[in-house]
Amino acid sequence: MEPKKYIVVATIGFTIDFVMRRVSDLGRENVSRIIAVSLDIGDESARKRVEGTFNVISRFLLGMNIQPGLQFIQSGKSVISSCRKILENAVSLSGNEGIVDLFLTGGSRVLVTSMLISALTLERNLAKKVQITSYGESFDTKFIMNVGQISAFISLGETHRQILEEIKKIGKEDFSPSDIIQELGIPKSTFYKKLDELRESGLISRTNGRWVIVEGILDIL
Known part of the structure; x- marks a missing residue:
């Protein structure tokens, strides 16, 4: 059996059903892992709400043989470096042929912007294994681009x-x-x-x- 191609790193807020849409678009047989990332602003009730929503989605993902994971990033000056570490770890998990799909459709603007900056500042050998994906609110518009290509174009x-x-x-x-x-x-x-x-x-x-x-x-x- 061929290894699954994608690890999806998704920024999330309180609503994460769009993650399932991304899995469907990629093909669930092609996705090995979902790493959901949320910004922790110190509000315990908000954190529990995110965890509760993710737990529901997790059951569906496990049923499709997709490993779910949720990571919180503490708000503050270290947000970008924390995002970069998550991406670096995802690239490491993806193996030689895998692709990290950075799905920037949910979550706060601070989180989405920080994740975008962290992707664009990855080392070149890592950047070429990451693609940035974003959907329009009605899902009729998609943006998908390889980070390595963006970095190369900028330089x-x-x-x-x-x-x-x-x-x-x-x-x-x-x-x-x-x-x-x-x-x-x-x-x-x-x-x-x-x-x-x-x-x-x-x-x-x-x-x-x-x-x-x-x-x-x-x-x-």
């Missing part, structure tokens, strides 16, 4: 960005590399070096003989 130099923009302009049409080289006024060797760096960063891929920008990055260009 791009000007020439890399210009090449991506030119590839985007060309779109699905066939093109000659010389067209971009001439347009940007850069040496041929520089163009191919930058192109290879973009490929290694996971920002472009070779499809049917053409260079294409990966879907998530195309959305933010």
Whole structure:
């Protein structure tokens, strides 16, 4: 039997039924573990409410052979570092082929923002194993993007960005590399070096003989 692919790290508040929606979308046979994360603001009644809701969901998860877990993060200056430790541990648990799905659809804005920052500041070898997922309130809009690709895009130099923009302009049409080289006024060797760096960063891929920008990055260009 192949190992399950996903560990879902989900920020939660009082309502966590959306976690079940994420499991359904990924396929319950593909999810090994749910790590629910909630912000502890020192309100005991609020904490018990979150625990009670999660306990109900846990029974369903166990019935699907998915390991549930709930972690509280104390509010304060250490929230981001606490979030990062949770993500690092999840990556470690995911194994060589697994993916950590960081599901940012519930919980307080402080928690969601802290988890997002912690993901974007992961070491590169860890970041490439994490994807950020967010759903619209009606579940009709989804945002899914690999953290490693986001980090690589943020650190791009000007020439890399210009090449991506030119590839985007060309779109699905066939093109000659010389067209971009001439347009940007850069040496041929520089163009191919930058192109290879973009490929290694996971920002472009070779499809049917053409260079294409990966879907998530195309959305933010």
